[in-house]
Amino acid sequence: xxxxxxxxxxxxxxxxxxxxxxxxxxxxxxxxxxxxxxxxxxxxxxxxxxxxxxxxxxxxxxxxxxxxxxxxxxxxxxxxxxxxxxxxxxxxxxxxxxxxxxxxxxxxxxxxxxxxxxxxxxxxxxxxxxxxxxxxxxxxxxxxxxxxxxxxxxxxxxxxxxxxxxxxxxxxxxxxxxxxxxxxxxxxxxxxxxxxxxxxxxxxxxxxxxxxxxxxxxxxxxxxxxxxxxxxxxxxxxxxxxxxxxxxxxxxxxxxxxxxxxxxxxxxxxxxxxxxxxxx
Amino acid sequence: xxxxxxxxxxxxxxxxxxxxxxxxxxxxxxxxxxxxxxxxxxxxxxxxxxxxxxxxxxxxxxxxxxxxxxxxxxxxxxxxxxxxxxxxxxxxxxxxxxxxxxx
Numbered sequence: 001x002x003x004x005x006x007x008x009x010x011x012x013x014x015x016x017x018x019x020x021x022x023x024x025x026x027x028x029x030x031x032x033x034x035x036x037x038x039x040x041x042x043x044x045x046x047x048x049x050x051x052x053x054x055x056x057x058x059x060x061x062x063x064x065x066x067x068x069x070x071x072x073x074x075x076x077x078x079x080x081x082x083x084x085x086x087x088x089x090x091x092x093x094x095x096x097x098x099x100x101x102x103x104x105x106x107x108x109x110x111x112x113x114x115x116x117x118x119x120x121x122x123x124x125x126x127x128x129x130x131x132x133x134x135x136x137x138x139x140x141x142x143x144x145x146x147x148x149x150x151x152x153x154x155x156x157x158x159x160x161x162x163x164x165x166x167x168x169x170x171x172x173x174x175x176x177x178x179x180x181x182x183x184x185x186x187x188x189x190x191x192x193x194x195x196x197x198x199x200x201x202x203x204x205x206x207x208x209x210x211x212x213x214x215x216x217x218x219x220x221x222x223x224x225x226x227x228x229x230x231x232x233x234x235x236x237x238x239x240x241x242x243x244x245x246x247x248x249x250x251x252x253x254x255x256x257x258x259x260x261x262x263x264x265x266x267x268x269x270x271x272x273x274x275x276x277x278x279x280x
Numbered sequence: 281x282x283x284x285x286x287x288x289x290x291x292x293x294x295x296x297x298x299x300x301x302x303x304x305x306x307x308x309x310x311x312x313x314x315x316x317x318x319x320x321x322x323x324x325x326x327x328x329x330x331x332x333x334x335x336x337x338x339x340x341x342x343x344x345x346x347x348x349x350x351x352x353x354x355x356x357x358x359x360x361x362x363x364x365x366x367x368x369x370x371x372x373x374x375x376x377x378x379x380x381x382x383x
Binding site for chain 1: 312313314317323324325326327328329332333336354355356357358
């Protein structure tokens with residue numbers, strides 16, 4: 001055996017040792033992730049059950065066991081919430097979301113970093129520049145949306161950077177990260193806080209239908225100039241949801257993205273539908 | 281997934297029959313997931329959806345093993361067993377399949 005073979009054997013030995021050590025924590029992480037794909041009322045039980053079962057599996061099959069649980073969670077979700085759309089449509093939509101968000105993130109990353117640094121400077125070193133907002137996601141899953149954290153000065157006023165981010169809506173920019181993660185889509189209903197969701201579902205049970213879709217950065221509800229934040233006509237929101245549910249797919253998505261781009265570029269709200277009251 | 285209403289029949293497949301057979305040998309037996317994986321040689325991604333379906337339809341029920349995890353030095357197991365409904369329906373089903381094979 002010459003020195004090259006010895007070196008390779010040594011490296012392989014080290015590598016396999018390292019991998020075995022890593023595979024345990026990796027497996028546990030994968031199991032937790034698989035359980036988190038289930039609805040909240042089931043995830044706790046299955047996490048405990050699967051972690052226990054993981055420990056009693058032979059060492060070599062643990063990683064496989066953990067990976068395959070993601071297939072289990074997928075099938076269990078299918079049983080609980082049968083998929084309303086074709087799998088191919090879903091994949092195309094998700095691919096469009098992921099690639100779109102990734103592309104935008106690459107383009108705006110200098111702006112993003114600049115905003116982060118400036119906010120860090122304006123908020124002071126102790127405050128984090130990003131905050132998380134709890135919302136209801138697809139199939140009722142709990143998601144956390146990222147947002148720039150705007151703090152007010154000691155006099156209660158907004159400071160220049162914060163005001164700029166708010167006025168330009170750039171404060172929502174970090175939600176592109178949520179799109180990458182799969183919590184949000186580029187197009188979909190506006191994400192609700194859990195309280196708002198419960199309230200509106202109590203008002204009209206049909207509202208829960210929107211849980212079939214991922215909430216989105218933009219969509220008919222977000223583009224509707226008559227709806228501002230959480231106010232506005234409830235009936236209009238239901239109408240927008242119905243439109244999204246009926247036209248789920250790449251074509252309608254690209255249409256909404258185009259409309260959004262026009263609004264962003266021209267800075268003008270879309271024209272109000274004929275016969276609606278004048279804007280106040 | 282015991283909170284779901286019991287109103288549907290589970291989907292019976294080749295794999296789910298393999299799971300049922302474990303319980304039918306002794307209807308009072310309580311089995312943990314890891315033993316089922318060994319006996320049926322199913323992958324975890326196949327086994328757990330089957331168990332969840334049987335639980336939803338009330339054929340199986342499960343409980344946490346009643347040991348103190350600290351005293352035992354290991355986490356508690358989740359144990360599955362056949363319900364009365366499951367025992368009846370499963371033996372009917374296996375009989376039906378058996379007679380079809382012979383005929």
